[in-house]
Amino acid sequence: MNRSAAQSAAQHNPELLQDAWTCQGCGKCTAVCPVSRTGLGFSPRRLIQKAVQDNVDTVLPDRALYACLGCDRCTQVCKSGISISGLMLKLRALAYKQGIAGKPAHAGVLQSLMRIMASGSAAPQNRLEWLDSSLSVADQGDVLYFVGCAPYFETVFNYLGVQPLRTARNAIRLLNHIGIKPVLLPDERCCGHDLLWLGDVDNFKKLAERNLTQIKAAQARTVVFSCPEGLRTFKLDYPRYFGSLEFEVLHISEFLTSGTNGQLKPGALSTRVAYHDPCRLGRHLGIYDPPRKLLESIPGLELVEMKHTREAATCCGGTCWIECGAAVKSLQNERLDEARSTKADRLVTACPKCDIHLRCALVNAESDTGPAITNIVDLVAESLRLTEPAKPRKAAKHTRKGGEAYAG
Amino acid sequence: MSETTGRRRAPVRKRNKQIPIGFPRSEHGIVVFACISALNRLPDTSTENTVEVNRLMCIGRVNAGMILEAVEKGAQKVLVLGCDESSCRHQNGAQLAFEQVQLARNLFHTLGLESNLVTLELVSRNGTSVSVPVQEAGVQKEPS
Numbered sequence: 093m094n095r096s097a098a099q100s101a102a103q104h105n106p107e108l109l110q111d112a113w114t115c116q117g118c119g120k121c122t123a124v125c126p127v128s129r130t131g132l133g134f135s136p137r138r139l140i141q142k143a144v145q146d147n148v149d150t151v152l153p154d155r156a157l158y159a160c161l162g163c164d165r166c167t168q169v170c171k172s173g174i175s176i177s178g179l180m181l182k183l184r185a186l187a188y189k190q191g192i193a194g195k196p197a198h199a200g201v202l203q204s205l206m207r208i209m210a211s212g213s214a215a216p217q218n219r220l221e222w223l224d225s226s227l228s229v230a231d232q233g234d235v236l237y238f239v240g241c242a243p244y245f246e247t248v249f250n251y252l253g254v255q256p257l258r259t260a261r262n263a264i265r266l267l268n269h270i271g272i273k274p275v276l277l278p279d280e281r282c283c284g285h286d287l288l289w290l291g292d293v294d295n296f297k298k299l300a301e302r303n304l305t306q307i308k309a310a311q312a313r314t315v316v317f318s319c320p321e322g323l324r325t326f327k328l329d330y331p332r333y334f335g336s337l338e339f340e341v342l343h344i345s346e347f348l349t350s351g352t353n354g355q356l357k358p359g360a361l362s363t364r365v366a367y368h369d370p371c372r373l374g375r376h377l378g379i380y381d382p383p384r385k386l387l388e389s390i391p392g393l394e395l396v397e398m399k400h401t402r403e404a405a406t407c408c409g410g411t412c413w414i415e416c417g418a419a420v421k422s423l424q425n426e427r428l429d430e431a432r433s434t435k436a437d438r439l440v441t442a443c444p445k446c447d448i449h450l451r452c453a454l455v456n457a458e459s460d461t462g463p464a465i466t467n468i469v470d471l472v473a474e475s476l477r478l479t480e481p482a483k484p485r486k487a488a489k490h491t492r493k494g495g496e497a498y499a500g
Numbered sequence: 501m502s503e504t505t506g507r508r509r510a511p512v513r514k515r516n517k518q519i520p521i522g523f524p525r526s527e528h529g530i531v532v533f534a535c536i537s538a539l540n541r542l543p544d545t546s547t548e549n550t551v552e553v554n555r556l557m558c559i560g561r562v563n564a565g566m567i568l569e570a571v572e573k574g575a576q577k578v579l580v581l582g583c584d585e586s587s588c589r590h591q592n593g594a595q596l597a598f599e600q601v602q603l604a605r606n607l608f609h610t611l612g613l614e615s616n617l618v619t620l621e622l623v624s625r626n627g628t629s630v631s632v633p634v635q636e637a638g639v640q641k642e643p644s
């Protein structure tokens with residue numbers, strides 16, 4: 093669509109602002125928004141009011157459109173029930189069509205990867221090289237494990253010392269432990285979450301179609317995710333574009349604690365942990381209890397809660413690889429401070445991106461003290477002595493440019 | 501208008517080319533990211549019409565995102581051209597470029613693309629350019 097066509101679509105598409113028209117301008121959203129709280133001038137209320145009162149076109153070139161984390165904290169308090177993150181999705185899609193979507197963080201390397209995956213030429217990938225003979229996987233079967241972008245994160249964020257593939261291996265080990273041989277797709281694509289949130293709907297759809305076709309061919313009835321963003325995208329976004337799913341989607345913490353699949357009995361581990369709710373898992377999907385249940389089932393483990401927890405949890409500052417700036421860094425440091433004040437040995441999260449973002453803040457922090465950031469899957473595998481040892485934590489600053497500058 | 505007698509400004513140099521929409525413009529789909537001083541030391545070549553040259557202040561400025569974007573938009577070959585270690589004005593440009601080319605190669609490998617889609621060449625003081633072998637690092641294997 094060219095610019096003028098997109099413009100008129102904005103003006104004549106009442107659906108676009110359908111929800112926003114009920115905004116009362118109360119400012120509750122701005123009051124709770126973690127990005128607004130950093131004092132750098134972002135205000136969801138102002139953005140909505142501008143879109144409604146002026147013209148959608150006036151907000152499209154506004155960089156503030158990309159400051160929103162999509163954390164849905166505001167949606168919880170809005171008395172008019174407005175989903176600001178939903179509105180952002182629509183506005184960003186429109187901005188993208190007009191070609192004014194700005195350059196994402198990390199020099200766009202992740203978005204380029206996703207678009208290459210979406211294009212017809214990229215196939216087959218070498219995305220399962222990290223499997224080894226100790227892990228049992230199948231080509232077809234009831235349960236499918238969706239690996240997500242871990243093979244790419246492992247490479248791109250190697251400098252932070254994150255190990256998303258260790259988490260993937262551990263997820264398979266845990267599934268094997270309860271007698272399940274999960275299916276892995278050799279040519280799985282990115283779920284499309286980040287492209288969708290950037291506004292690139294066309295490429296999102298291409299990725300989604302490829303995933304759905306492959307899952308169908310694998311005859312899976314349950315798809316298990318260790319990545320909350322993948323889960324959210326499958327559960328909420330795929331049905332919007334492709335109708336309801338023919339299979340069940342579950343987070344691995346739900347799957348391991350549901351009991352229907354042979355409940356997991358973790359081993360003992362003496363440690364004190366704080367659990368960080370990822371936005372996509374918590375507020376987007378309402379999955380607060382299964383990860384806690386899984387943690388509490390570890391004998392000897394003490395689970396403590398941070399100041400902001402569950403529905404009120406603050407965000408790791410992940411913005412779908414779009415923004416990496418002062419607001420994001422201050423959110424990350426705030427979260428690390430909360431974790432430090434609980435005196436927990438570890439900060440446990442269920443999302444690879446929380447892991448990456450919080451670790452980036454830790455690596456770049458002035459004093460490199462803080463709890464070890466651990467994925468819940470790795471912790472459970474550790475309790476059962478199933479996992480390989482983790483890499484020692486990076487103590488020094490990254491030699492190249494350091495987190496924020498690296499974003500390009 | 502009264503200041504016409506002031507110092508004359510240096511002529512504005514040609515801007516770095518942005519990667520345009522519909523990229524690559526070059527027939528052969530070759531895209532070059534080059535350090536300007538390395539480019540200046542090379543013997544005069546009239547390649548401008550067949551390759552897309554993106555001039556950078558230092559080859560240390562190149563990053564995997566640029567390389568991937570070029571490929572995403574259709575480049576069949578990406579050349580990263582900089583000064584070698586002894587002639588880099590910014591000391592470690594070659595090292596930084598090496599890291600980024602290696603990162604891009606690792607990603608191409610996982611994507612199932614040819615990892616030699618991108619090559620690194622470094623130009624010495626006397627203007628000869630040498631291709632630098634960049635091995636994929638294989639970060640994906642389980643530590644033993």
Ligand code: SF4
Nearest residue numbers: 115116118119121170
């Ligand atoms: S909380 Fe809801 S009604 Fe109030 S300003 Fe924000 S969007 Fe509008």
Ligand code: SF4
Nearest residue numbers: 125160161163164166
């Ligand atoms: S979704 Fe989160 S970041 Fe975005 S406006 Fe709402 S509270 Fe702020």
